[in-house]
Amino acid sequence: MNMKDRWRFVRRNMKRSKSRIFMTVLATAMGVTFLIVLASVGFGLHKSLAKDILESRSVTQLQIGGMEVDGKYQPITDKEIEELEKKDGMKAVTRRINLQQTPLFQLDQYEGSVQTVMAHFPSEIDAGLELSEGRLPEKENEIIVGHDFVKTLVSSEQQETEDMYGEDGMLKKEFQYDGEVIGKELKMTVMQTVDGEQKEHTIPLIITGITEKPARDWMMDQTVFISDSILKEVEAFTKTARGMITQPDMQGIEEPEGYDEVRGYAHNMEEVSDISEQLKDQGYLVYSAADELKSMDVVFTIAKAGLIFIGTIAIIIASIGIYNTMTMAVTERTPDIGIMKALGAHPKKIKQIFLLESGYIGILGAVVGIAVAYLISFLVNLFLPVIVENAFDEQLPEGFQFSAIPWSLIAISVAICLLVTIVSGLKPAKRATKIDVLKAMRREI
Amino acid sequence: MIKVQSLHQTFLLGKKNNQTELNVLKDISFEVKKGDIAVITGRSGSGKSTLLNLIGGFMKPTHGRIFIDGTEVTSFSEGEFADFRLQHIGFIFQNFQLIPTMTAYENIELPLVLKGVAEKKREELTNQTLGRVGLIDYKNHYPSELSGGQQQRVSIARALVIEPPIILADEPTGSLDSETEKEILDFIQSLNQKYGITFVIITHDNEVASIGHQQIHLHDGEVLKGDIAI
Numbered sequence: 001m002n003m004k005d006r007w008r009f010v011r012r013n014m015k016r017s018k019s020r021i022f023m024t025v026l027a028t029a030m031g032v033t034f035l036i037v038l039a040s041v042g043f044g045l046h047k048s049l050a051k052d053i054l055e056s057r058s059v060t061q062l063q064i065g066g067m068e069v070d071g072k073y074q075p076i077t078d079k080e081i082e083e084l085e086k087k088d089g090m091k092a093v094t095r096r097i098n099l100q101q102t103p104l105f106q107l108d109q110y111e112g113s114v115q116t117v118m119a120h121f122p123s124e125i126d127a128g129l130e131l132s133e134g135r136l137p138e139k140e141n142e143i144i145v146g147h148d149f150v151k152t153l154v155s156s157e158q159q160e161t162e163d164m165y166g167e168d169g170m171l172k173k174e175f176q177y178d179g180e181v182i183g184k185e186l187k188m189t190v191m192q193t194v195d196g197e198q199k200e201h202t203i204p205l206i207i208t209g210i211t212e213k214p215a216r217d218w219m220m221d222q223t224v225f226i227s228d229s230i231l232k233e234v235e236a237f238t239k240t241a242r243g244m245i246t247q248p249d250m251q252g253i254e255e256p257e258g259y260d261e262v263r264g265y266a267h268n269m270e271e272v273s274d275i276s277e278q279l280k281d282q283g284y285l286v287y288s289a290a291d292e293l294k295s296m297d298v299v300f301t302i303a304k305a306g307l308i309f310i311g312t313i314a315i316i317i318a319s320i321g322i323y324n325t326m327t328m329a330v331t332e333r334t335p336d337i338g339i340m341k342a343l344g345a346h347p348k349k350i351k352q353i354f355l356l357e358s359g360y361i362g363i364l365g366a367v368v369g370i371a372v373a374y375l376i377s378f379l380v381n382l383f384l385p386v387i388v389e390n391a392f393d394e395q396l397p398e399g400f401q402f403s404a405i406p407w408s409l410i411a412i413s414v415a416i417c418l419l420v421t422i423v424s425g426l427k428p429a430k431r432a433t434k435i436d437v438l439k440a441m442r443r444e445i
Numbered sequence: 446m447i448k449v450q451s452l453h454q455t456f457l458l459g460k461k462n463n464q465t466e467l468n469v470l471k472d473i474s475f476e477v478k479k480g481d482i483a484v485i486t487g488r489s490g491s492g493k494s495t496l497l498n499l500i501g502g503f504m505k506p507t508h509g510r511i512f513i514d515g516t517e518v519t520s521f522s523e524g525e526f527a528d529f530r531l532q533h534i535g536f537i538f539q540n541f542q543l544i545p546t547m548t549a550y551e552n553i554e555l556p557l558v559l560k561g562v563a564e565k566k567r568e569e570l571t572n573q574t575l576g577r578v579g580l581i582d583y584k585n586h587y588p589s590e591l592s593g594g595q596q597q598r599v600s601i602a603r604a605l606v607i608e609p610p611i612i613l614a615d616e617p618t619g620s621l622d623s624e625t626e627k628e629i630l631d632f633i634q635s636l637n638q639k640y641g642i643t644f645v646i647i648t649h650d651n652e653v654a655s656i657g658h659q660q661i662h663l664h665d666g667e668v669l670k671g672d673i674a675i
Contacts, residue, residue: 005558016546339542342503343556343603344531346524437503441542 001349010357013329021361024318024325028365028421029372031318035311036373036405036413037380042307044381044404046300052397053289053296060091062264062276065285075258084264087278089271092126094119095259097231099190100244105224106187107207110153110177114146116188116224118231127265134182134209140229143186144209146221153177181207188224192238193246201237203230312416318365319424326358326428330435337432338440347433354432358425359418366417370410377403446611446643447477447500452509454495454666469495471666473509477659479610482637482644484657491663493647494615500645501534501613502526514610531560535604535642539616541596543588543603549595550575550584553602560607570606578602578632594625601632605642612636614646618653630656 014021064084067074076084076095084093099116121136129136137143151171154160164175189202205226214221234243241257264279266272272290279286330337337350380403385396454470469492477483485493498504500511502518510519514533521529535556536542543552553574557567575581578598588596597617604612617633618626634656636642648654662669 001559001561004564012546336544336546339544340555340559341527342501342530342536342542343559344527344529344534345559346527348524349559438498441538 001345006349006353006356009353010360013333013353013357014360017325017329017332020325020328024321024361025364025368027318027321028315028361028417029368031311031315032366032369032413032417033372033376034314035308035416036370036409037376037403038311039304039307039409039413040373040377040403040405042300042304043406043409044377044401046296046304047404048397048400048402049296049300050293051399053292058265059269059289059293060266060272062266062272062279062286062288064093064262064264064279065287066258067283068285069283076262077258081259081262084262084279087264087275089266089275091265091267092123092128094123094127094129094261094263094265096120096261097242098260099226099231099234100240100242101190101238103191103224103234103243104189105153106156106189107150107153107177107181107184108179109156110150111156112152112154114149114152114222114224116226118228119225121225121227127263130212131209132212134207137208137227139206140227141203141205142208143205143227143230144211144225145181145186145207146223146225147211147213148220148222149210149224150177150181151220152222181210183207186224188226188230190234190237190243191245192240201234203233205230308412308416311413312420315417315420319420322358322361322421323424323428325361326354326425327431329357330354330428330432333432334435334440337435338437341435341437342441351429351433354429355422355425358421358429362418362421363414365421366414369417370413374405377405446479446481446514447483447645448512449473449475449496449500450510450512452496452499452511453507454492454499454504455507469666470499470506473663473666473668475661475668477643477645479643480637480641481658482633482646482656483659483661484654485645485647485661485663486649486654487663487669488649492666493649493663496663497613497615497645497647501536502530531556531607533609533611535607535609535612537597537600537604537612537614537617539619541588541593541600541620543596543599545588548585548587549580549591549599549602552588552599553606556603556607574602574606577605592625593621594628597621597625597629598632601629601636605636608640609642611643611645614644616647616649618648618650623652626650626652 064076066076067080081093081095084090097118099118102113103116104111104113125136131144132147134144154164154171154175155177158164158175164172166172184207186205186207187202188205189200192199192201211221211223211225231243235241238244238246240246264275266275269290272288273294276286276288276291337345340350341347381401384402385400388394389396452470452473453468456467456469457464458467459465473496485496487493495504499506500513502521506519510517512518513529516529518526518529530536544555547555550571554567554571557570562570572581572584575584578601580595580598580602583591583595586595588599591599597620601617614633618629621629630653633644633646637644646653646657654660
């Protein structure tokens with residue numbers, strides 16, 4: 001008896017009790033749908049959060065926060081930078097120092113105060129800093145500005161009113177500086193208090209470039225990046241480290257050392273974990289997107305396994321229906337089984353026919369269940385963000401998915417469904433093989 | 446062709462702790478030659494159906510051995526006997542034992558399906574057999590749409606389709622009127638003569654017994670007078 005004939009038998013038998021088979025397939029499909037939709041939430045959130053991490057930070061980046069030596073925090077200085085740059089697989093080590101005051105910047109008649117950062121431009125170039133316009137600084141008085149720097153500048157000739165700002169708190173387009181930026185002179189004015197008197201020092205700078213737009217729509221980059229020599233000029237004027245403005249109560253406060261922000265860049269994502277491990281062993285406080293992804297993967301794998309387990313319970317409940325359907329099928333077909341055995345049907349063939357039948361119910365249930373799960377997943381992703389945004393007044397990240405159905409989830413669900421349905425058909429199938437030919441033909445069973 | 450040696454069959458009756466033995470067959474021995482029609486006769490309860498069921502492999506004997514075509518079948522497992530039946534034995538039952546949800550064609554085709562014969566060959570053999578039993582016009586009829594005689598012809602065709610050397614028949618005319626009975630008996634005789642098929646027929650009907658080359662008369666589980674050649 002070949003496979004085609006077995007399938008023909010199965011289909012013929014199933015046609016005999018259409019409504020019962022329909023209800024059993026429906027129950028199985030509901031179980032499969034429940035399993036997939038439930039687990040798809042885990043897959044969807046995992047995917048969305050992983051995407052969020054990968055988009056917001058470079059995956060080859062390591063944030064190096066300092067060192068822990070004998071339980072004490074130690075900032076990173078040029079000595080450690082040199083050591084870090086020699087590490088195998090390390091492409092670049094960028095370092096930045098934040099100016100400890102917010103200077104006033106003047107561009108033509110426009111002015112504004114923004115955060116100023118000293119950056120080491122050669123390492124920034126190696127790390128792959130991209131500019132949307134212009135070039136990186138080459139001379140000491142050259143600087144680059146953040147993508148949104150000009151949005152902070154207000155005309156000094158105009159009286160500042162609330163009407164100039166939009167609902168988002170940003171300066172309206174018509175009040176923003178709209179002239180050329182690259183190659184223009186930007187005056188940076190820093191302050192210091194000497195004997196209770198406020199003194200100013202203006203440094204003329206040339207803007208050579210503008211950084212790229214941040215990856216996320218809601219992020220703003222208004223920073224001004226200056227060179228080490230400009231920082232030194234500021235420090236010479238303020239006579240404090242990092243241009244800190246002297247306050248009357250500042251005595252006894254230690255001046256900060258080392259760099260505020262150090263980032264290592266590996267050649268590729270695979271090397272990030274190795275470098276991260278090595279640095280951690282040496283006492284560095286390291287954090288990378290790869291580490292975050294790794295720990296998040298573990299949490300989500302456990303969560304997804306849990307959701308799949310709960311979903312499997314639904315299929316197991318549906319399998320009770322399959323067991324019942326198959327038991328009734330065996331009882332109803334006892335005389336036919338008796339005749340087939342009398343003619344020479346091997347018990348194995350009888351068993352296979354019933355297992356195929358329960359497997360077929362499983363396949364039908366899985367196919368219907370998968371189709372419905374895809375539909376529900378689509379509707380959830382379409383409507384749930386709208387509902388959440390309206391009900392909780394929360395803006396969800398762009399492209400956020402509540403539910404995702406990867407092929408692996410489909411494969412797992414089909415495998416679980418087939419396994420459960422075949423196992424539930426095993427006992428009735430075995431019963432069919434034990435049927436006594438003579439009793440069956442006498443309709444005694 | 447069929448050799449039965451010292452066959453005993455005992456059934457245990459009653460509940461587990463209070464069982465009594467019933468000796469249905471006692472030391473039965475006989476031989477059926479190739480191409481013969483052997484008729485097993487006897488009154489109701491004489492053990493003739495049990496004997497046929499033992500030869501057909503539907504039950505295992507308590508003692509004794511059965512050889513079919515030189516092969517000892519009493520040591521076969523259920524699966525082995527099933528395979529053996531598909532190759533060597535056709536069955537005709539008193540109440541036809543046709544599957545009601547299958548057409549005449551499908552019922553006849555069934556042993557070939559079980560045997561794994563290719564679809565094209567199956568179609569050829571089934572149609573040929575339908576022609577031999579004169580039911581080609583009724584091939585798409587379900588058993589409930591056929592008369593008793595036609596149903597028995599389908600049953601005979603189903604036994605014939607695998608071209609077995611032996612056909613076991615359990616009261617083949619028991620459910621038929623005398624006219625149809627004669628028709629079926631003539632058909633069995635013609636099959637025996639044309640194709641040399643060995644028949645073992647159970648009956649308590651003298652008309653049926655009259656077509657046998659050999660008669661085995663059972664009385665209370667014993668062969669009454671040994672083999673009687675007619």
